[in-house]
Amino acid sequence: MTNRLNLPGIEWRRVSPKYVWVDLSSSAVGALILLAASCLPAVISGFAAWWSLPIAVFVIVVLVLAFIPRRVRAIGFQLRDDDLLFRRGLLFQRFVSVPYGRMQLIDITRGPVSRIVGLSDLHFVTAAASSSVAIPGLPVAIAEELRDQLVALAETRRAGL
Amino acid sequence: MTDQQFEGDPIQDLLPSGAVLSTRLADGEWHRLHPATPLLKGGIVFIALAGYFISQARQQLIDLFFGAPHAHDDGDPLIFLTAHGRLPIALLIIAGVLVLIVVMFYLSWRVHTFRITDEVVEVRSGLLRRSLRKGRLDRIQGINIVRPFFARLFGAARLEIDVAGHDANVRLDYLSSAKADGLRLDILRLASGTRQREAAQAAPDQRGFVEQRVAEFIAPELDPNLVPPESVVKVHVGRLIGSIFLHDTTFTLLVLIALAAVASTLTGTLVFVIYFLVPLVLGLGGFLFRRFTKSLRYSIASTPDGVRVGFGLLTLSNETLPPGRIHSVQVRQPILWRLPGWWEIRINRASKSNAKGADAQRNTTILPVGNLDDVLRVLGLLLPAVSPGSVEVLRNGIVGSGADGGFTNSPRRAAVIRWFSFRRNGFAEVPGVVLLRKGAVWRELTLIPEARAQSIGITQGPLYRALRLARIHVHTVNGPVRAELGALDKDVALGFFETASLQVVSAVGTDATHRWGAEGLTA
Structure with missing residues (x-):
């Protein structure tokens, strides 16, 4: 797929594969609520045709959940000399x-759920809300090490707003 | 009333009225606010209430002092009290409450103090609930002086120091109007890191209180001696009125009125007018009216300590934005302004005022309306980093299209999603500033100083992927300006991402505008 975005020559650091379970569990909760809600028209009205709605939702939900492992693998970050690179997203x-x-x-x-599998999320907050660099699914020790490293790097390159 | 008395400040007492060194207030000691502060902050309501009460009770008071035989006990508490001889007690209670309130106001004024040191500005206040507010001088985003109509009667002004962050402003209300400008200058000097402090000295003003007030009232909003006239951009009233009539909001309003009129005649009822049009007209009309009043006597000028923006007819307001506090700039043209060739400039900045209403517009709309020459001059004031040689690039960015002036445009295949503007849609770079140009119908140009960009992003969705396109983002602090540009060739966008992130890193490393007056630096 040549149309995809890619930065050549970057060795991406990936998040823990265990994060799949965290993402799956939180997505599954949302999916269940959505499924239940989509059943309502059929239950209330009693028309059999309305059951096509939860079926369609179910197919979409299964597809979304099936792609979660790929999505988690697409998350990556890299500490370059002067900046932090971050990528995520498949579609x-x-x-x-x-x-x-x-x-x-x-x-x-x-x-x-993160606590059960021993992971934590790291947010790098700038003055711009739209930067939103959130690296999920890091093992606790690595997250803390990364935090100290980033703070030390920021200290040496302190700047105003 | 004009010269504040600061206790424990013998020099102050020796100086004649008005002859105060402007540096006096920024000497690191605690100072009090203008004596009329309690009155201006809430006392006026109190006096109005008292006046109303007295006028209501006038008849009873006359009866009391001149002995009136006919008091009807018809449920009026005052008449009831008079009839039963309890009025003196009631009056005593009211007087006691009054005295208590006055004492409270006085005490709260006594403890409301501020000080300005080399590092911070601090305000402490509160009798029972103490509060202390600190703002770091190097995080000042702008200093605003507001002179509300009533405060002007007393010669008082409100100084608002915008510090980065949401509603993190430090307010000094109220100060003596004559000293507010000098204090602002001092704070900016301290913040700029200037080594030697040139003490600006106010000329002694020997006129009486009333004469001073009158002189201040008829004085122009912007003191002509303050800045060289060639660096001032003004908005003329005629153009302002025209710009409001040709504004998109007015246009929408007229279309909706026409629609409602047609609907009403067709259906024969006024239901559309009442439920749909009236609230709409009130809302949009209010917006336009505020826009108008807030832009009267508008001027933008360049001072050594930043850009000064002033406006107002009865309530005067002027703000100084120090260098390097503007995070992004957008020049845009509502569609109906194309005929007269007018433009509007908006900015993003790191501080947000919690002041109500159209102050939000004041904070971010830096030029309500202006022609191309005005726009170029204001851009020169806002972005001093742009060298005069780059004016052609700016002009191309505002009105041009195609590859002139170093713009990298969208590819032809982007015409699928940018029907009219694919030739205009593009980006360019002049030293220190990124330019994003877009829109053929609603034209706009966004400029971001690289030293202010927080991060660089690039995104691609499924549609863009199919077209081999990508969207670039320059993240800045929140505001009305969103710096992003879609429909760019994917490889071009990746190239921008790589170079721009390097540029931002080097710009951040060399940027020193937060100490714009420090030696070896002329910002």
């Missing part, structure tokens, strides 16, 4: 480059 690709000096703070969060 909608997104690449971001943030100079270290732009760091305002680093946030590490852990959801309940």
